[in-house]
Amino acid sequence: MTQIDMEKFRMEFLEEAADLLENANESILKAESEGDAELFNAVFRNIHTIKGSAGGFGFDNMSEFSHHLESLLDKLRNGDVTIDADITDLLLKGVDILFEMIDYARQKREYDRDLTDIITLFGAANNMKQDAPATAADKAPAAGLPFAGKDISEILKQHDPGFGKAYQIKMNFTDDMLENGYDPQTLLSNLKEISEYYLAVTDTSVPELSSIEPYKLYLHPDIYIISDASPEEIADLAFDPELMTVTEISLKEPEKQETAASAPFSDEEFTEEELDVETVDTAGIQYEMLAELASGIEDYFESIENFLIEIEKTGEGTKDAVDNIFRVFHNIKGDCGYVGFSFLEKYAHLVENMLDKVRSGAIVFDRKAAEFILNVISDVKALVKALLNKVTPELPKTYRQLQNLQESMLTLEEKVPAVTGDIKIFLSQVDQFFEIIGLAKADGNNAGMLKRAAMGFSNAAKFIGFTDLMEMAQKFANKAGSGADFSAELANIESYIKVLKSPAKKLGELLVESGKVTAKEIEEAKAQQKKIGEILVDQGKLEQKDLEIALKKQVIMKATGAAADSDSISLASALTKEEQEEKGDSSKEKYSQSMKVDQEKIDKFTNTIGELVVAKNAYEYMMQRLIREFDLPTSLIKDFKDNSNLISRISQDLQRDIMSLRMVPIKQIFNKFPRVVRDIARKQNKQIDLRIIGEDTEIDKKIADILSDPLVHLVRNSCDHGIEPPEDRARASKPEEGHLILKAYNEGSFVYIEVIDDGRGIDPKKIMAKAIQKGLTSEDAVLTDNEIIQFILAPGFSTAEQVTDISGRGVGMDVVKSSITSVGGTIDVQSSVGDGSRVVMKIPVTIGMSTSLLVRMHPDEHYAFPIENVAETIKVAKEQVKDLHFGNGIYYRGNVLPLVHLSKLLGDGEKALADEVNIVITVTDDGKTGIIVDELLNRMDIAIKPVPEYFAHLNYIGGVTILGDGQAVLVLNVNKLL
Numbered sequence: 001m002t003q004i005d006m007e008k009f010r011m012e013f014l015e016e017a018a019d020l021l022e023n024a025n026e027s028i029l030k031a032e033s034e035g036d037a038e039l040f041n042a043v044f045r046n047i048h049t050i051k052g053s054a055g056g057f058g059f060d061n062m063s064e065f066s067h068h069l070e071s072l073l074d075k076l077r078n079g080d081v082t083i084d085a086d087i088t089d090l091l092l093k094g095v096d097i098l099f100e101m102i103d104y105a106r107q108k109r110e111y112d113r114d115l116t117d118i119i120t121l122f123g124a125a126n127n128m129k130q131d132a133p134a135t136a137a138d139k140a141p142a143a144g145l146p147f148a149g150k151d152i153s154e155i156l157k158q159h160d161p162g163f164g165k166a167y168q169i170k171m172n173f174t175d176d177m178l179e180n181g182y183d184p185q186t187l188l189s190n191l192k193e194i195s196e197y198y199l200a201v202t203d204t205s206v207p208e209l210s211s212i213e214p215y216k217l218y219l220h221p222d223i224y225i226i227s228d229a230s231p232e233e234i235a236d237l238a239f240d241p242e243l244m245t246v247t248e249i250s251l252k253e254p255e256k257q258e259t260a261a262s263a264p265f266s267d268e269e270f271t272e273e274e275l276d277v278e279t280v281d282t283a284g285i286q287y288e289m290l291a292e293l294a295s296g297i298e299d300y301f302e303s304i305e306n307f308l309i310e311i312e313k314t315g316e317g318t319k320d321a322v323d324n325i326f327r328v329f330h331n332i333k334g335d336c337g338y339v340g341f342s343f344l345e346k347y348a349h350l351v352e353n354m355l356d357k358v359r360s361g362a363i364v365f366d367r368k369a370a371e372f373i374l375n376v377i378s379d380v381k382a383l384v385k386a387l388l389n390k391v392t393p394e395l396p397k398t399y400r401q402l403q404n405l406q407e408s409m410l411t412l413e414e415k416v417p418a419v420t421g422d423i424k425i426f427l428s429q430v431d432q433f434f435e436i437i438g439l440a441k442a443d444g445n446n447a448g449m450l451k452r453a454a455m456g457f458s459n460a461a462k463f464i465g466f467t468d469l470m471e472m473a474q475k476f477a478n479k480a481g482s483g484a485d486f487s488a489e490l491a492n493i494e495s496y497i498k499v500l501k502s503p504a505k506k507l508g509e510l511l512v513e514s515g516k517v518t519a520k521e522i523e524e525a526k527a528q529q530k531k532i533g534e535i536l537v538d539q540g541k542l543e544q545k546d547l548e549i550a551l552k553k554q555v556i557m558k559a560t561g562a563a564a565d566s567d568s569i570s571l572a573s574a575l576t577k578e579e580q581e582e583k584g585d586s587s588k589e590k591y592s593q594s595m596k597v598d599q600e601k602i603d604k605f606t607n608t609i610g611e612l613v614v615a616k617n618a619y620e621y622m623m624q625r626l627i628r629e630f631d632l633p634t635s636l637i638k639d640f641k642d643n644s645n646l647i648s649r650i651s652q653d654l655q656r657d658i659m660s661l662r663m664v665p666i667k668q669i670f671n672k673f674p675r676v677v678r679d680i681a682r683k684q685n686k687q688i689d690l691r692i693i694g695e696d697t698e699i700d701k702k703i704a705d706i707l708s709d710p711l712v713h714l715v716r717n718s719c720d721h722g723i724e725p726p727e728d729r730a731r732a733s734k735p736e737e738g739h740l741i742l743k744a745y746n747e748g749s750f751v752y753i754e755v756i757d758d759g760r761g762i763d764p765k766k767i768m769a770k771a772i773q774k775g776l777t778s779e780d781a782v783l784t785d786n787e788i789i790q791f792i793l794a795p796g797f798s799t800a801e802q803v804t805d806i807s808g809r810g811v812g813m814d815v816v817k818s819s820i821t822s823v824g825g826t827i828d829v830q831s832s833v834g835d836g837s838r839v840v841m842k843i844p845v846t847i848g849m850s851t852s853l854l855v856r857m858h859p860d861e862h863y864a865f866p867i868e869n870v871a872e873t874i875k876v877a878k879e880q881v882k883d884l885h886f887g888n889g890i891y892y893r894g895n896v897l898p899l900v901h902l903s904k905l906l907g908d909g910e911k912a913l914a915d916e917v918n919i920v921i922t923v924t925d926d927g928k929t930g931i932i933v934d935e936l937l938n939r940m941d942i943a944i945k946p947v948p949e950y951f952a953h954l955n956y957i958g959g960v961t962i963l964g965d966g967q968a969v970l971v972l973n974v975n976k977l978l
Helices: 008-033 039-056 062-077 085-106 116-127 148-156 175-179 184-195 231-235 287-316 320-341 342-360 365-386 397-415 420-442 447-464 467-482 488-499 507-516 520-524 534-536 542-566 601-627 636-664 675-683 703-723 728-732 763-772 785-793 813-822
Strands: 165-171 198-202 222-227 244-248 662-665 687-693 697-701 738-746 750-757 826-832 836-844 849-857 861-866 870-877 882-884 887-892 895-901 916-924 925-933 935-943 957-962 968-972
Touching: 008 039, 008 085, 008 675, 039 062, 039 165, 062 085, 062 116, 085 116, 085 420, 148 198, 148 222, 148 925, 165 184, 165 231, 184 198, 184 222, 231 244, 231 935, 287 365, 287 675, 320 342, 320 925, 342 365, 342 397, 365 397, 420 447, 447 467, 467 542, 601 636, 601 935, 601 957, 636 662, 636 935, 675 703, 687 836, 697 703, 703 738, 703 750, 703 813, 728 870, 750 763, 763 785, 813 826, 849 916, 849 925, 849 968, 916 935, 935 957
Parallel strands: 687 738, 861 968, 895 925
Antiparallel strands: 165 222, 165 244, 198 222, 662 697, 738 750, 750 836, 826 836, 849 861, 849 935, 870 916, 882 887, 887 895, 916 925, 957 968
């Protein structure tokens, strides 16, 4: 039997939950800054998903806490609570706690923090907009809300906790379900857990023990509960929503008289005008078939919800997805007609119309469209469920929105003439004609192709009624077919088509341009109270066929002009009449298919590629030995070299591909900083505007993980130490709002990340005084301001006068520097007092693979210089090396270049110079330096392995690689070496 690895699924859930929380963080901040309440729908779904899945995987604390966050989000999206800074803080704290719970779960630790305080805050926020806490008993029954019954309502009133709603829950379990292992006791237990009061009522008798069948359900209780959960949340407790029917009930006995709005199931004929009332007319429904309809609708919706959720995530719907959604609503419309549910039939028809506009390109099916259809699905489910419970449903909000959309589209169609079938055919023939002309010209004016194209074009012109264009096409065909010059005829056709595709003109202008009438005749016709065309025909100045041609031209010009000037409208701007007047951004994000791959698999793949590179180098080494030691035929040597080049190319392609797999956009790090900046700004009463530039710049995932914490520290420093409070900025004649820029860009094989602020800057005098106090320099040292500023990167260095919970403890900047240098990068701090600071980090794009220069020291020692640290290699005569007071040097490109022997840098002492000196000119943070080596070998691709533990204390060793002959080679970290 296959063993299911539940731990694997638990870990995958935690990863997915972390991604959902990242999205939630971003959406909450956007909702606060942009005021877009629609964002709360997406956040609500994210938290709802986490809550449901967490319970399923045994993370009960996570599921329980998510419920508090979800309740507040539900009030926000329904407008019961308004977003402000305090609510945003509370939501973000809630998200942080869920992140913390995920971290604990990953570490297999029990989450034991006391959450009483924040749960109290959530409770207060959920009730903050209510004047007084209303009990379930005090709440007036909504229109059509069924009465619980006198006996039940009295019991529920006695146990009313003062909040929540009363529900009746009918269980739909069957004997087959029990036999298949679905125990209703689990569901009942979950219901009890979320209830403030729980009551089970059953009048079913249980037979004697000897007569009991083990797989038969004898008890079918009606459950009554009081809970602050929504009906959807209650339904989610079951693995299948159909297992129970949840109905909100009233504890107040209804009035004796019945109002028209609350009378169930009116028998009056359904009319469009009656839809303006709040309830849905249910006349004509065959109730005995309603349950079957509900089951079919549920199946239909299940088949398309995944499409909609994917579109909501990616921002773009495919044609197949839209077709499937259209087909579902078309089927629902037919089923409703069969059952006699005329309202839902009209409702589905409106959705069909909207989707038809999507398929025609008139509406863009984007995230908001997907979200709208999901809301329609929720409304339809609620509608059918209410009917099954004998409750008159309210008119769905989405129905009115669809009505508004239909009116919007009709208005749009009036402004834009319809491109009829004959016009589409004609325009297609025009494009095809000019395409064939281009091909024929490229084929030496192929007469056969030209003539066939012209005849097809002539038929298209005749089909649409352009007799003048048809004659032009025939003249062109005659000349082209005979090999004569056809340039004049082609120019006439091009001119004619150019007019058709130009902005629309008035009928009179077109008739004058065609030469059929004069401008004077047009002016005379305008004076009469009749259409110009009809007047001119009546007067005999224009033939009917010429008028029809001009009118057809006008329609084409309007249609093609409108198509060029206006893109498809988005659903978001079409759902309400007011929004149609505003011009929105119609841009869409590009959809890209992606899949998650475990990082361990990528690392393993990287190591395999590294082994391949080593094997490739070994192959090249053995090939060179064969060539040197054996007298091989030239053809065989060529075959060896060709095969070696092929293996080299394949390994380079694989290396490049695996590196691209490791690359992630740096926005994965940058996305957390809007939250960091916002929190600090609120805590310190500062105004800080964060700008992010180059967030699509890619970097190795491992490097990104290493950089995350250093960047957080730099951003916090800029917000805390750098940017001043508004009053200080005002005194310094600066805008009250400070600016912080996060910038990333590529240069060669490095990524540059800059953190820039326009704050108070770093005072070199304070830094110098602190450096002298710590013994980092002497009082008589002569240093530039930039050199002094670099002291802040020293361990334990801080000039903060007060330690805060944000920064100022003297730990951090040295950790930032060590993190950057650990991946082969560098950091530079620039600042000007009063103007702000700039921290520039230079980091390799990738780690693990490198192109290096191989050198030899002694007969059997080889070392590798990373190619990014090598400016060039030179060979000079021994006499050119001069003994300077600080050591050796040469005159190089107009400057003195210091030289140092690699053996001395490695601790072996300086060797005597050979007659010909081999020099590697290296580039470091301090400039160029020449390193003398015994022999320059070759440039090669290498796979860099981590430094062995017994070399770990040597910081100038950046890694180890293996040559083709099996020899281990140390890769030098040039910055540390010098």
